[in-house]
Amino acid sequence: MVLPLTAGLVPAPASITLGDGALVLTPGMPVAGPPAAVEQLRDAVARRTGIRLDPVDEPAAALVVLRIDPAIAAAEGYALTVDERVEIIGADAPGLHYGVETLLQLLAGTTDGWAWPTARIADAPRFGHRGIMLDVARHFFPVDEVKTIIDRAAALKLNRLHLHLTDDQGWRIRIDSWPLLTERASGSAADPGEPGGHYTKDAFREIVAHAASRHITVIPEFDLPGHTHAVGVAYPELVEEPHQHPALLADAERLGHALPVRGEPYTGWGVGHSSLRIHEERTWRFVRDVLTEIAEISPGPWIHIGGDESLGTSAEDFAYAIERATAIVRELGRIPIAWHEAGAVPDLAEGTVGQYWGALQPTPAHAAQCAHFVARGGTVVLSPSDAVYLDMKYDADFPLGLAWAGTVSVEQARGWDPAKVLDLPEDAIAGIEAPLWTETVRSLADAELLMYPRIAAAAELAWSPAGASSWANFRTRLGSLSPLWQSERIRFHPVDEIPWSAR
Ligand code: TNX
Secondary structure (H helix, E strand, O other), rough: OOOOOOOOOOOOOEEEEEEEEEEEEOOEEEEEOHHHHHHHHHHHHHHHHHOOOOOOOHHHOOOOEEOOOOOOOOOOOOOEOOOOOOOEEEEHHHHHHHHHHHHHHEEEEEEEEEEEEEEEEOOOOOEEEEEHHHHHHOOOOOHHHHHHHHHHHHHHHOOOEEEEEEEEOOEEOOOOOOOHHHHHHOOOOOOOOOOOOOHHHHHHHHHHHHHHHHHEEEEEEEEEEEOOHHHHHHHHHHHHOOOOOHHEEEEHHHHHHOOOOOOOOOOOOOOOOOEEEOHHHHHHHHHHHHHHHHHHHHHOOOOEEEEEOOOOHHHHHHHHHHHHHHHHHHHHHEEEEEHHHHHHHHOOOOOOOEEEEEOOOOOHHHHHHHHHHHHOOOOOEEEOHHHOOOOEOOOOOOOEEEOOOOOHHHHHHHHOOOOOOOOHHHHHHEEEEEEOOOOOOOOHHHHHHHHHHHHHHHEEEOOOOOOOOOOHHHOOOOOOOOHHHOOOOOOOOOOOOOOOOOO
């Protein structure tokens, strides 16, 4: 038997020993275990190979045995063995799910047919927060596309989907107490030719449920006090006049975009021009109502309140807004998350999680802002823009994406250590999140080209132990995923940096 079995696993497991044998798949191969995991495996194997595995009740009669034992590994971990049979023991349901994803990546075509290499793997994640962020405000993704993105994120062992639901260009979530948000402010996006769209509460619940079935928690974001131009399209009395700062004027001129006008849809790419009216009590009724309705449809522990690029809000008003918004989230029984600028606010709610989007080399101000979240009992999620911003161009010639943080190759996306970005203890780092901002994205295909393969680099840094492997080893493993990605119809950008396997 010729085995092209390279164990192309991404993210790299904590420990792996490969033998020289293999277990060949046969139609009707019996599989036993918890129904959700059995179905996950059967569906994926059938999609990849056309082979149907048979569910059986008795583990003793099965050749693939799936089970849960909390003693086997840390949370979300698993142990996997392939010899004459396959056994996957998850520490919990997510761990079993990830073990099955690993087994699917191990599957390879051989001269004897589809086979798993003899292997022994013990695995568990480095970080608890392994996220992707989708900007559905600049480009709206319908529910089915979000589900596709969820399935694929879970395959890379990611466990958070941060949905950036509101921004200057559009409001994407139905709020019953303020119905004009979606009636008047959801029909635009970051391109005059785009239709926009929004999620009804049922649609949002469907996304949350689908994510949960893949062990992914949805983190909804209502970005405030800036990035709120769309609020003013529905309720002009809630927002200030646009702040026409020099960078906004210069960018609008360069890109040929119109300037923001209060009460009218904005389709340009400028940032930092909008602000809620901080001193009106009506604004705070609005903020509380929105956060309350979002909390009602979001069972997860976190709610993101934005806080980035509030150039149209004075520092004093910004501090007041962040204090008040984070306190409301706490009152709703949830943990606030905010972009790192909110770390400048002395009295932000205790336990607020910061999301760092500056460079791999933080400025002293950024470092101090991040440290403040930790001093207030929170943690920090790392989204360094020159490493994990999925909307940065791969190189200057790439047609999609922006380049304000530089271009980001796959090697740059993977070549950093999450423990070394900020001068904080490792347990102050909640994990890593890779954002996809969508100013230049017009379709799921565009999104995929920016995400893949770089999302795999972010997933590896979030999951695998520090220093788990070299760049040379990562390139080879990543390249060997190409047949799997092709069979899943993922439109990845075939960068020259990676030796993509033909089969
Ligand atoms: C900065 S990063 C933003 C977004 C833009 C993005 C484009 C952050 C918190 N804010 O509003 O979409 O750059 O890369």
